[in-house]
Amino acid sequence: MLIDSHCHLDDYEDLRAILAHAREAGVGKLLAIGIGEGPDTMHRALELAHAHPEIWATAGIHPQEAHRATAENLAKLEALAADPRCLAVGEIGLDYYHLDNPDIATQQAAFVAQMKIAAAAGKPITIHCRTSELAIPAAKAKYEPADAWEDLLALIAEHWTPTGLPGIMHCFSGNEEQAARSLAAGFYLSFAGNVTYPKSTIIQAVAASVPADRILVETDAPFLAPIPLRGQTNEPAFVAHTARYVAELRGITMDQLAELTTANFGALFPTSLSVSPDF
C-alpha cells in the first residue's frame, strides 16, 4: 500500500472517481490538507475525512493567508486540530516567493502562533517552505536578504524542537544542508512530483540518501504532476509514479519503498493505524 502524504482534495468535481483511481493504484490512505481557500474553508478537508475512511486531514493557515491568522481564525484552527481525524497542523511555514504574500513579520507571527496550537494539541506540523531564489526581481527586493529556510529552521528550533514533536517538510525542495538540518530537528522529508523533473538534481540526491525511516511520498495534487504525467491535473493515484522514481533512485523495489513510506506515516501518525470511531 502507498500513502499520499499531502494532497488538496477540496476542488475535484468527482471526488469518488479520484478516490477510485487512488484505490486502483494501490494508494490506501490520503492526507488531505486543510488550508481551504483560506481560514474560512480550512475545515473542508476534515469534512472529507469524516465522509471517507481512507482520508485523513490537516488544518492550517497557509503562509500566503498569514494576514488572516486572526484570534478568531486561530480559535477555529484550535478546534479543528482537536478533531481525532485531524492528524497535523499545516501546511504552515514561510513563503518568500510570491510578491503578493504577507510581509515577513506577518508570516512569521502566523507560523509561530500555529506551532503553539499544534503543540497544545500534541499534533505534528506539516511545513511549506519556499525561498525567493527563483522569484521575480520585485519579490526578491521585498524579501531578500532574508532566506526562508534560515528563518524557518530558526523558528522551528525556538518554538517547535522543545516540544519533542515531529513534523513533515512537505514537497521537500531544499538542498542537502537544509535536509540534514530538517532531519536533525526530527522532521520527515516528503517528496512530490517535482523530484521526477530533470532539473531537480539536488532534490534527487536528497531523496536517494535520506534515511529510510524518514522518507515519505506525496502528490501535492492537484499541482505538480510527476513525469510521465507532468502538465496534467495531478491526483493521489499519481503518487505511484513518484514512488517508483524514488525507489529507483534508492536502488530498491517499488514494494519496498511503499512499505517503508507507509510504515513511516504510521510511526508519525499512530492514530492513522487505528480504526477511527467514525467508521
Ligand SMILES: [Zn+2]
Ligand atoms: Zn500543499
